[in-house]
Amino acid sequence: MLSIKNLHASVEEKDIIRGLNLEVKPGEVHAIMGPNGAGKSTLGYVLSGREGYSVSEGDATLNGKNLMEMEIEERAREGMFLAFQYPVEIPGVSNMEFMKESVNAIRQQRGEEALTAAEFLKKAKDACKQVQLPLDFLKRGVNEGFSGGEKKRNEIMQMILLEPSLCILDESDSGLDIDALQVVADGVNSQRDGKRSFVVITHYQRLLDYIKPDFVHILAEGKIVKSGDASLALEVEKSGYGFLGKKYEGET
Ligand code: ADP
Numbered sequence: 001m002l003s004i005k006n007l008h009a010s011v012e013e014k015d016i017i018r019g020l021n022l023e024v025k026p027g028e029v030h031a032i033m034g035p036n037g038a039g040k041s042t043l044g045y046v047l048s049g050r051e052g053y054s055v056s057e058g059d060a061t062l063n064g065k066n067l068m069e070m071e072i073e074e075r076a077r078e079g080m081f082l083a084f085q086y087p088v089e090i091p092g093v094s095n096m097e098f099m100k101e102s103v104n105a106i107r108q109q110r111g112e113e114a115l116t117a118a119e120f121l122k123k124a125k126d127a128c129k130q131v132q133l134p135l136d137f138l139k140r141g142v143n144e145g146f147s148g149g150e151k152k153r154n155e156i157m158q159m160i161l162l163e164p165s166l167c168i169l170d171e172s173d174s175g176l177d178i179d180a181l182q183v184v185a186d187g188v189n190s191q192r193d194g195k196r197s198f199v200v201i202t203h204y205q206r207l208l209d210y211i212k213p214d215f216v217h218i219l220a221e222g223k224i225v226k227s228g229d230a231s232l233a234l235e236v237e238k239s240g241y242g243f244l245g246k247k248y249e250g251e252t
């Protein structure tokens with residue numbers, strides 16, 4: 001599904017991703033952890049097609065297609081959920097209208113029939129309840145005046161409604177409280193169906209108490225330096241990143 005080989009990427013002429021390899025197969029949940037400044041968020045941005053990031057070597061493919069040559073819309077059409085695509089505030093456009101347009105645009109691209117207003121309303125209400133947002137959030141302007149935790153819940157609601165096949169989430173620096181973390185975890189867990197894949201980028205092991213990843217990767221200095229199963233996250237929580245070398249001693 002997602003295949004990254006020897007990826008090198010830079011921003012502002014600074015090499016940040018330096019020879020990264022990652023294979024994500026359908027249904028797998030991969031967690032990416034690592035010390036501060038390792039390049040975790042950069043990896044998320046490169047995959048989601050954010051402007052300003054250039055790839056100098058290696059490649060990344062989504063369903064066999066060169067990801068770096070795909071427009072953001074194409075990535076979405078191929079089933080990728082871009083968590084950072086919709087954080088903007090759009091005052092005056094209701095969250096519900098916006099989501100209905102987005103969902104139906106993707107359905108159309110996939111050759112599926114558009115949802116009727118009633119069908120969408122039902123799904124939206126269910127998703128809203130699932131992420132524990134009051135139903136009036138559907139009527140409010142997109143992200144207008146939402147708190148950090150509400151934006152996060154809204155993002156997970158979008159993920160649920162868009163039914164993507166590959167979700168890339170960056171929960172590194174979001175300073176989420178435990179309730180919001182649980183909403184993220186519950187959103188991911190409820191969408192796990194043996195086919196849908198997730199890459200969960202996180203600085204903290206805590207999120208992985210709720211999301212049981214199939215694989216855990218440690219990213220340091222732009223590449224994956226260690227991979228394992230869920231127990232690797234526990235090891236890091238217990239012993240920190242000291243095993244990466246002296247300069248990481250004491251970092252957890
Ligand atoms: P992480 O998410 O793992 O903490 P980041 O991907 O945010 O790390 O950053 C990796 C490195 O790249 C850091 O040293 C950071 O300062 C640097 N970096 C990130 N974005 C930029 C930028 N726009 N310009 C210059 N350096 C950047």
Ligand code: MG
Pocket residue numbers: 036037041172173
């Ligand atoms: Mg950081």
Ligand code: MG
Pocket residue numbers: 040041042172173
């Ligand atoms: Mg980060």
